[in-house]
Each structure stands twice: as C-alpha cells, then as structure tokens.
Amino acid sequence: MRLVAGASADGSATDNILAKPRLRLEHVTINYGRSRPAVDDVSLSIGAGEFVALLGPSGCGKSTLLNVFAGFRSPDRGRVLLDEQPHLGPSARCGIVFQKHALFPWMSVIENVAFGPRRLGLDRPLERAHALLDLVGLKDVAHAWPSSLSGGMQQRVGIARALATRPPVLLMDEPFGALDAQTRSLMQEELLAIWDKLKPTVVFVTHDIEEALFLAGRVIVMESLPGRVAREISIPFPRPRAHAIMDQPAFIEHRREIADVIRIEARKAFR
Amino acid sequence: MNRRDHRLDRIRQAALTIGLGAAGLAIFLAIWTLASLKLDNDVLLPPPADVLTTYGELIADGSLAGDVKASIVRVFAGFFAAASLAVPLALVLAYSRILRALVMPLIALIRPIPPIAWIPLAILWMGLGDPPSYFITAIAAFFPIFINAFAGGTSLVEEHVNAARSLGASPLALLTTVMLPSALPSIATGLRIGLGQAWMAVVTAELVAAQSGLGYMIQISRLSLETSRVLVGMTVIGLLGALMIGSLGVLERRVIVPWHYPR
Numbered sequence: 206m207r208l209v210a211g212a213s214a215d216g217s218a219t220d221n222i223l224a225k226p227r228l229r230l231e232h233v234t235i236n237y238g239r240s241r242p243a244v245d246d247v248s249l250s251i252g253a254g255e256f257v258a259l260l261g262p263s264g265c266g267k268s269t270l271l272n273v274f275a276g277f278r279s280p281d282r283g284r285v286l287l288d289e290q291p292h293l294g295p296s297a298r299c300g301i302v303f304q305k306h307a308l309f310p311w312m313s314v315i316e317n318v319a320f321g322p323r324r325l326g327l328d329r330p331l332e333r334a335h336a337l338l339d340l341v342g343l344k345d346v347a348h349a350w351p352s353s354l355s356g357g358m359q360q361r362v363g364i365a366r367a368l369a370t371r372p373p374v375l376l377m378d379e380p381f382g383a384l385d386a387q388t389r390s391l392m393q394e395e396l397l398a399i400w401d402k403l404k405p406t407v408v409f410v411t412h413d414i415e416e417a418l419f420l421a422g423r424v425i426v427m428e429s430l431p432g433r434v435a436r437e438i439s440i441p442f443p444r445p446r447a448h449a450i451m452d453q454p455a456f457i458e459h460r461r462e463i464a465d466v467i468r469i470e471a472r473k474a475f476r
Numbered sequence: 477m478n479r480r481d482h483r484l485d486r487i488r489q490a491a492l493t494i495g496l497g498a499a500g501l502a503i504f505l506a507i508w509t510l511a512s513l514k515l516d517n518d519v520l521l522p523p524p525a526d527v528l529t530t531y532g533e534l535i536a537d538g539s540l541a542g543d544v545k546a547s548i549v550r551v552f553a554g555f556f557a558a559a560s561l562a563v564p565l566a567l568v569l570a571y572s573r574i575l576r577a578l579v580m581p582l583i584a585l586i587r588p589i590p591p592i593a594w595i596p597l598a599i600l601w602m603g604l605g606d607p608p609s610y611f612i613t614a615i616a617a618f619f620p621i622f623i624n625a626f627a628g629g630t631s632l633v634e635e636h637v638n639a640a641r642s643l644g645a646s647p648l649a650l651l652t653t654v655m656l657p658s659a660l661p662s663i664a665t666g667l668r669i670g671l672g673q674a675w676m677a678v679v680t681a682e683l684v685a686a687q688s689g690l691g692y693m694i695q696i697s698r699l700s701l702e703t704s705r706v707l708v709g710m711t712v713i714g715l716l717g718a719l720m721i722g723s724l725g726v727l728e729r730r731v732i733v734p735w736h737y738p739r
Contacts, residue, residue: 277638297644307635311657311735320653321643350738370643 226289227253227374227406228274233283235269235432243269245431246283253373256400256407258417258424260463262471266432267410271378274408275301287374297325299374300367300405305383307363308351314338314362315347321370330369337365340399357388364396368403375405381416390448393419401445414463418456419446426463428470435466522704527711530704539693544712546689547678550606551720554613555674561614562622562670563663567655570629583622591616591677599685609681609689616677617670624666628659661736664728668721675717 228251235244244266251257259267272278273285276295285292287299300321301307308317315334322330338344341361351359360380367375381389393416400407411417417424421440428435438459442450450456505524512523534540569576591612598608632655640654682691690709697705729737 275638275642277641295638295641297642299642301639301642303635303639305635306633307639309636309639309654309657311660311733320640320645324640324644324646324649350735352735353738366639366643 225253226250227255227287228292228408229284229286229289230270230273230280231284231286233270233273233280233285235266235273235278236281241431242281243432244273244280245433247432247434248283249425249434251406251408253406254404256420256422257409258421259408259410259427260412260414260417260424260467261427261432261435262412262429262467265427265429265470267412267427268378269432270427271376271408271410274374275299275376297321297370298372299376300370300372302360302363302367302375302377302380304379305356305359308359308366310351312351313348314343314351314354317351317362318366318369320366325370327370333369334365337369338362340368340402341365341395355388356384357392360384360392361395364399368399368405373406375400375407377407377409379410379412382411382413389416394448396420397444397446414460414467415451418459418463419448419451424463426466426470428466428473430473435470436463438463519701519703522707526704527707530702530708534705534708540708540712543688543690543693543709544716546686547682547691547713548716550609550678550681550686550689551613551671551674553606553610554615554677555617555671557610558614558617558670558674559621559667562618562666563625566622566625567629567659570626570632570659571655587619587623591673592680595681595684598681604685604687606686608685609678612681612685613674613677617674620669620673621663621666624662624669625659628662628666629655631662632658661733664732668724668728671724672717672721675713675720679713 228249230247230249233244233247234242236242247266247270259270261267269278273280274292276285276292276299279285279293287296292299308314309320312320315331315338318334318337319330322333327333335344335347338347341364343358343361343365346354346358351362354362363380364375381392384392397420407421409417409420418440424438424440425434426436426438427433440459442453442456508521509523509525512518512521515521518526531540565579569579594612594615595608598611602608602611636654636658637650640650645653678689679691679694682689683695686692690713694706694709697703697709
C-alpha cells in the first residue's frame with residue numbers, strides 16, 4: 206500500500222536534496238510586538254521527500270517557524286509556499302505531530318487515527334487507521350483510551366494520526382522531547398523506518414543536536430533575537446542509519462561544530 | 477499478586493466499604509431511637525419505627541407516590557430547562573469575548589441571589605401551582621451548570637484545536653468533535669451539582685408556592701404536628717436525591733465522559 210504520493214519512486218535510501226521544493230519560505234518575518242522580531246527575514250526551501258531538522262536554543266523561533274509551515278500563524282511579512290502555491294491556513298496536506306497533549310482523550314486510539322480520514326471523507330477510514338496503527342506497531346491497543354498508553358505509545362499514535370491522511374508534509378514539533386532517553390532513541394529509529402517507507406517531507410524541530418544529526422539529511426541551525434538561520438549543514442551519513450553512527454568521528458565532528466554555534470546563540474538569549 | 481487474588485482483594489475492599497456504611501447508618505438509627513425514648517415526645521422526635529409505620533400508611537393510601545411524583549416532575553422540568561439554557565449560553569460565552577464582556581457582569585450580579593429570594597416574584601408572575609416551582613428549580617440548577625460548562629468551554633487545549641484543523645476539520649466539525657467533548661467533563665460535573673441544587677430548591681418552592689409535593693407535605697404535616705410525616709418527607713427527599721445524583725454519576729462514568737474514568 207502506497208501511503209504518500211510524491212516520494213522518490215526508486216525507493217533509494219539517500220536524501221534527495223535536489224528534488225523540487227515542497228515547502229518554501231520567502232523573506233518571512235514574524236513580530237510578537239517586541240522590538241526584535243521572533244523570526245527575521247528567513248528564506249528556506251525544503252525539497253520533496255527531504256528530512257530537515259530545525260535546531261536551536263529555546264526562543265530562536267523554530268517552533269514559530271513550524272507554526273508558519275503548518276498555517277497556524279501567517280507571517281507578518283513574506284510568503285509561505287506549499288508546492289509553489291501560497292499556503293494560507295492549516296490543511297490536511299501538512300500532518301503535525303506535537304510534543305504532547307495532542308491526542309483527543311475522548312476518542313479511542315483508533316478513532317484518533319481515523320479522525321483525519323473521516324474529516325476528509327476518505328473511504329474506509331477505519332481500515333486506513335488500522336493500517337497506520339500497524340505501521341507504528343500499535344494494532345493491539347486500537348480500542349484503548351489514549352490516557353492508558355505510555356508517553357512513547359501516545360507519540361506513536363500521534364505519528365499514525367498525522368500520517369493517516371497521506372500528507373506530503375510531516376511537521377514535528379519536538380515530538381520526543383518529553384520522553385525518557387531510552388524511549389526517545391527507539392522512537393528515533395522507528396521514525397526513520399517509517400520515513401523510509403512513506404518518504405514524506407519532514408520538518409523536525411528539536412533542541413537536541415544528536416537527535417537532529419541522527420535523523421536529518423539537513424540541519425538548519427537557528428539563531429535567536431532576532432530568529433534567523435545561523436547555519437545550514439548537510440548530513441552525509443548513508444541511510445538506513447543506526448545509532449552506532451553516533452560513535453563515528455564525522456558525527457562527533459558535526460556535533461562539535463553545531464554545539465559551538467548553538468552555545469554562542471544560547472548565551473545571547475541567556476542575557 | 478495474580479489476577480484472581482486481585483479481584484478477591486477488590487471484592488473484599490468493596491464489602492468493607494459497604495459494611496462500614498451500613499454500620500454508620502445503624503449507629504445513627506440507634507442514637508435516634510435512644511434520643512426519642514429519652515425525650516418521649518412524638519411531636520419533637522418520633523422514633524424511627526414510628527416513621528417506618530407512617531411510611532407504610534402513606535404508601536398504602538397512595539399519597540406519598542403522588543407527592544413524590546409532583547416533586548420529581550418539578551425537579552426535572554426545572555433541571556432540563558436550566559440545562560438547555562445554561563450549556564449553550566456558557567459555551568457561546570466561552571468562545572465570544574464580546575458576548576462574554578456583555579453578559580458576565582449581569583450573571584455575576586444575579587448569581588448570589590438565592591433561589592428562595594425569587595419566590596415572591598415567581599408567585600406574583602405565575603400564581604400558585606406548578607409554574608413557580610419550575611422557575612425556582614430552574615434558577616437553582618442554572619448557575620452550577622452554567623459556571624461549570626463555562627469552565628469546560630474555556631479549558632480547550634490549543635494542541636487539540638490545531639491538530640483537528642490540520643486534519644481537515646471544518647469549523648462545525650471543530651465545534652462538535654473537539655470543543656464539545658473538551659467541555660463535557662465539566663458539563664457533567666455541573667449537571668450533577670445542578671440536579672442536587674434543584675432537589676433542594678423544589679422543597680423550598682413547595683413549602684411556600686405549591687399545593688402538592690414533598691415540600692408541601694412537610695409543611696402541612698408540621699402545621700398538624702404530625703412530625704413522623706415530616707420525617708417521612710425529609711428522608712424520602714434524602715433517598716431520592718442521593719439515588720438521582722448517584723445515577724447521574726454512573727451515567728457520567730459509563731456514558732458521558734468514559735475516557736475520564738478508564739477501567
């Protein structure tokens with residue numbers, strides 16, 4: 206079953222950075238009524254099927270940018286383009302995974318996942334939902350209440366729900382930030398496996414350098430006050446990746462380079 | 477501990493809880509009996525046994541059933557009227573800042589007025605009989621339902637709204653599939669409190685403004701110094717009130733907001 210359109214057809218496991226742009230920001234500025242804008246004149250292009258991490262200290266505007274991608278917030282200046290068309294509000298073409306509290310507690314797990322297909326009037330929503338739950342390895346808890354699941358299981362349901370409408374774009378706002386280290390590392394591998402199968406365009410917000418390096422094909426490091434792109438780094442590690450790459454000298458070198466940039470930024474925001 | 481032991485343990489716990497409750501009740505009845513023997517005055521305090529006999533008489537001649545029915549009808553008429561006004565109004569106010577600013581000060585001023593203070597107006601406007609009692613029970617039930625439903629309406633989680641919008645929910649779907657369920661736990665609490673308030677208010681209303689019902693029966697029995705009838709009226713109110721609020725609690729856990737009480 207092909208779940209996502211627009212994925213690279215050859216199924217190759219390398220990152221396709223030269224693909225046509227899926228998401229673009231053109232000179233996006235966002236003020237929160239403060240003297241310095243939260244996001245200042247940011248332009249970005251993210252290709253179809255790319256896995257991009259937005260990395261930075263808190264307050265650098267990375268979550269704000271994700272909200273702009275999602276259409277929850279429109280920029281004060283500049284444009285957001287989805288497939289080269291203006292992207293003007295939330296739509297089922299961008300699935301979102303939140304940090305926490307995002308599952309509907311009044312719906313069973315399966316109804317949460319079937320929510321998007323039902324809203325869009327897709328046929329056989331429950332069948333789709335079961336397929337997605339199977340994909341994240343949770344078909345046994347289909348009829349449980351979300352509150353009875355562990356944090357990691359809840360996030361897997363969140364991923365299944367976000368993918369159930371076959372969105373070409375998956376936006377993730379620190380989705381593993383509230384999980385313990387062991388669960389987080391398992392979730393990272395599982396996310397890569399899912400991405401490998403469905404190849405959505407992923408924008409992944411995190412403040413965890415190793416997480417960004419392990420997952421993404423490109424890391425965009427943000428600086429704060431005002432929020433700008435400090436550096437873009439292509440991550441060349443071949444896929445599929447396992448956590449063992451974290452011990453490679455190249456990984457450690459990238460980590461040090463990004464940590465230096467972030468430390469300067471964090472100090473700026475700290476003052 | 478295996479599953480069977482676990483169940484046995486739960487049954488033991490439940491038996492203990494029920495047993496203690498029954499013991500508390502028995503102690504209370506014993507003290508009541510002793511006090512009435514000591515007083516030896518059936519107008520001041522008849523013993524429980526006399527009250528039980530009076531129960532028998534009033535059930536036999538059908539008058540208790542008539543009074544119970546009259547009171548229950550009034551409670552539910554007022555309760556449903558209050559709920560069908562309070563819930564939509566509270567939700568609309570929770571989502572509209574302008575309407576909230578317009579209506580909230582008025583509600584803050586009316587809310588402290590006890591239902592009993594409305595009785596003169598209710599009688600003037602509607603005469604004696606059922607309508608003023610409906611009005612009083614509705615007033616009593618309205619505010620707890622409104623306050624809780626409003627709290628429910630404002631307790632919306634931003635992630636839920638954003639998730640629903642990003643999954644293609646229309647504004648109407650947002651209302652029915654996200655906003656309403658978000659508010660339901662608080663609405664259910666409000667309904668339970670509102671029903672209790674309506675029960676208290678119906679007696680107040682019937683003491684003054686009606687010619688039937690448990691409150692009226694208490695009132696005329698007091699005038700004829702038939703204290704055991706007064707006590708029948710009081711205990712029936714207690715039993716029925718506890719039964720209804722308990723049933724609403726079960727309905728809440730099983731049907732209205734089962735996700736709040738996962739088993």
